[in-house]
Amino acid sequence: MDHALRQHWPLPSSPRPIVIFGAGGIVSDAHMPAYRLAGLPVAGVYDVDASRAEATASRWGIAQYRSVDEAAAVADAVFDLALPPAAHLDILPQLPAGAAVLMQKPMGSDLAGATKILTLARERQLTAAVNFQLRFAPMMLAIADARSRGFFGEIVDIEMHLNLMTPWNLWPFLKGMKRVEIAVHSIHYLDLIRSLVGDPLGVHAKTLGHPSTEIAQTRTSAILDYGDRLRCILSINHNHDFARKFQSCWLRVEGMEGVAMAKLGVNLNYPEGEPDELWLCRKGGDWQSVPLEGTWFPHAFIGTMANLQRFAVGEDAALSTRAEDAWSTMALVEACFRSSATPATPIEARPEV
Numbered sequence: 001m002d003h004a005l006r007q008h009w010p011l012p013s014s015p016r017p018i019v020i021f022g023a024g025g026i027v028s029d030a031h032m033p034a035y036r037l038a039g040l041p042v043a044g045v046y047d048v049d050a051s052r053a054e055a056t057a058s059r060w061g062i063a064q065y066r067s068v069d070e071a072a073a074v075a076d077a078v079f080d081l082a083l084p085p086a087a088h089l090d091i092l093p094q095l096p097a098g099a100a101v102l103m104q105k106p107m108g109s110d111l112a113g114a115t116k117i118l119t120l121a122r123e124r125q126l127t128a129a130v131n132f133q134l135r136f137a138p139m140m141l142a143i144a145d146a147r148s149r150g151f152f153g154e155i156v157d158i159e160m161h162l163n164l165m166t167p168w169n170l171w172p173f174l175k176g177m178k179r180v181e182i183a184v185h186s187i188h189y190l191d192l193i194r195s196l197v198g199d200p201l202g203v204h205a206k207t208l209g210h211p212s213t214e215i216a217q218t219r220t221s222a223i224l225d226y227g228d229r230l231r232c233i234l235s236i237n238h239n240h241d242f243a244r245k246f247q248s249c250w251l252r253v254e255g256m257e258g259v260a261m262a263k264l265g266v267n268l269n270y271p272e273g274e275p276d277e278l279w280l281c282r283k284g285g286d287w288q289s290v291p292l293e294g295t296w297f298p299h300a301f302i303g304t305m306a307n308l309q310r311f312a313v314g315e316d317a318a319l320s321t322r323a324e325d326a327w328s329t330m331a332l333v334e335a336c337f338r339s340s341a342t343p344a345t346p347i348e349a350r351p352e353v
Contacts, residue, residue, distance in 0.1 A: 005141075005142035005145045005146055005290065006141050006142065006144075006145040007138035007139075007141050007142050007292065007293045007294065008138065008141070008293065008294070008299075008302075008303075009136055009141070009302065009303035009306045009307055010306065010310065010315075011038055011039070011040070011302075011306050011310075012040075012306060012309040012310045012313065012315060013315065014313070015039070015040050015041055015309060016041075016076050016077065016078045016100070016309055016312075017041050017042070017043040017074060017076065017077050017078070018035060018040060018041065018042045018043060018077065018078050018079075018080050018305065019042075019043050019044060019045075019046070019065075019071050019072075019074045019077040019078070019079050019080065020042065020044070020045040020046070020080045020082055021045075021046050021047070021068075021071065021079065021080065021081045021082065021083055021091055022045075022046075022047055022081065022082035022083040022087075022104070023045050023046075023047035023049070023052045023053045023055070023056040023057075023082075024047075024052075024082060026082055026104070027045070027056060027082050028056060028059065028060070029271075029297065029298070030297050030298045030301045031080060031082055031298075031301055032056075032060050033298040033301075034298035034299065034300075034301035034302045034305070035301075035302070035305065036060075037298065037299070037302065038302040038305075038306065040302070040305060040306070040309075042060065042062050043062065043063060043074050043077060044057065044062045044063030044064060044065050044071065044074070045057055045060075045062060045063070045064060045065065045071075046064070046065035046066075046067070046068060046070070046071040050064075050066070053065070068091065068094050069094070072094055072095050072096060077099070078099075078100045078101070078102070078305070078308060078309055078312070079095055079099055079100070079101040079102070080101075080102050080305070081101060081102065081103045081104055082104050083103075083104055084104075084173070085104075085105075085106050085107070085108050085109045085113060086108075086109050086113070088103050088107075088108065088117055089108075089113070089116055089117060089120065092117065092120050092121065092124070092126070093120065093124070095124070095126070097124050097125055097126075098124070098125045098126065098127070099124075099126055099127070100126070100127040100128075100308055100309070100312040101121075101126050101127070101128050101129070102129050102130075102131055102304060102305060102308050103117070103128065103129070103130050103131065103323075104130075104131050105130050105131050105132050105187060105188075105191075105326075106130075106183055106184065106187055106330060106333070107130045107323070107326045107327060107329070107330050108330065109179070109183075110179070110183075110330075110334065111327075111330050111331055111333070111334040114326070114327050114330035114331075115327070117323065118323050118324065118327050121323045126323075127308065127311065127312050127319070128322065128323040129304065129307070129308045129311075129319055129320075129321045129322055129323065129326070130321050130323060130326035130329075131301070131304050131321070132187075132188065132191040132192075132304070132321045132326060132329065133296075133300035133301050133303065133304045134188040134189070134191065134192045134296060134300060135191065135192055135195050135300075135303070135320060135321065136299075136300040136301075136302070136303025136304055136307070136320075137276070137294075137295070137296040137299065137300040138276070138292050138293055138294040138295070138299055138300075139262045139276050139277075139278040139290070139292055139296075140192060140262070140300075141303070142278055142290060142292075143196070143253055143260050143262065143278070144195070144196065146258070146260065146280065147196060147253075150257075151255070151257070151258045151280070151282070152253065152254070152255025152256070152257060152258045152259070152260070153255040153256035153257030153258065154229070154255055154256045155196070155197055155230060155253060155254070155255045156229055156230055156231070156254060156255060156256060157230070157231050157232075157252070157253075157254040158193060158196070158197065158230070158231070158232040158233075158251075158252065158253055158254070159232075159233050159234075159235070159251070159252045159254075160186075160189045160193070160233070160234045160235070160236070160250075160251050161234075161235050161248060161249070161250055161251075161252075162235070162236045162237060162238070162248070162249045162264075162267065163235075163237045163240045163246065163247060163248050163249075164237075164238065164240050164247040164248065164249055164267060164268055165238070165239065165240055165241040165242075165247070166185075166218070166238035166239075166267070166270060167270060167271075168213055168215050168218065168238070170270075170271070174215055175214055175215065177215075177216060178216055179216065179217070179337060180215050180216045180217045180218070181207050181215075181216075181217035181218055181219065181220050181236065181238065182205075182207050182217065182220055182222075182333055182336050182337060183333060183337075185236070185238075186220050186222070186234060186236055186336075187329065187333050189234055189236075189251070190224075190234075190329060190332050190333060190336070191321075191326075191329040192251075193224065193232060194325075194328065194329055194332065195320070196253065197226065197230065197232070199328060199332070200224040200225050200226050200232065200332070201225045201226065201227060202225045202335065203222060203223065203224050203225060203332065203335045203336050203339050204222065204223040204225070204339055205220065205221065205222040205223070205335075205336040205337075205339040205340050206220070206221050206222075206339075206340050206344075207219065207220040207221075207222075207336065207337070207340045208220075208340075210238075210239040212239060212241070213239070218237075218238040218239055219236060219237050219238065219239060220234060220236040220336075221233075221234065221235055221236070222234040222336055222339075224332075244268075244269070247268060248263075248268075249263065249264045249265075249267040249268055250262060250263050250264065251264065256283075257282065257283050258280065258281065258282045258283065259280070259281050260278065260279065260280050261277075261278070261279045261287075262276070262277065262278050262279075263275075263276055263277035263278075264276065264296060265277065265295065265296075266295065266296050266297050273295075273297070275292075275295070276292055276295050276296060277289070277292070278290040278292055304320075304321060307319060307320050307321070
């Protein structure tokens, strides 16, 4: 392309202090590194586990709050809820009316939970967004920018392919959960696809576990129905426990005029990961590598917070992952699970001789 593609979200001109609820691994692995990298000020952290909050506060040199009330009382704060989905409904009513809040995905445990969160956010006039941060990964911002410039022409094919071994033992809380793979992982891909091409007409999906693990679902196949011109599929296998050679994780966005291939490196050899990659090709041309200025983790976490802060003061016209839009991603997730629970179309029996 003639000009460099956008890979960063602009920062707020006057950043507001961030108050984090939750001190789990994602905070020190992604939230705090991202905010430090961007120079976004973090006032402090609260967690029901005081020892965990103390360790996080000490590590990052921020305040530790001893109660929800103390954390919610920070003046002019933006609240970052890095919490399990079921906890959002407990914290949101205790935040100041009209507050700006960023909630960890998913938006509730299911669509009913998402609806309660959306209703509460409206009632309390919260400027509420959900941390669907894959949209803000440098390579995905670049793909969105390329699309806006007409690089692809009409998009006719989207494929998300994952075939690798995910160390599920790193998240012991997933054991016993009834909804796992789509709800906590492929939800990212569903949200990203919606951000690029809008809502599908419907979905055909099957999600299931694997004999080697007690996790409810670790594999998913899904077809998103966008009518007769756009094919969109997800093929997700978290149980390919073999050598690295054929492990892979990539997104292909293909149009009539151009195509993009994006490697999602964080998922490979997790948690060490590998570098992300973005490749573009125009019809009649050759593949070109796009130098990336960051990775999904932690750089994408800058974008969600920056967009929320800028929108809250009128510097951004739109809130990309606003609660209303996040609800639609949850509706798509719900449709996937509903489809998976629906019997497949039976094959006709051979007639007797």
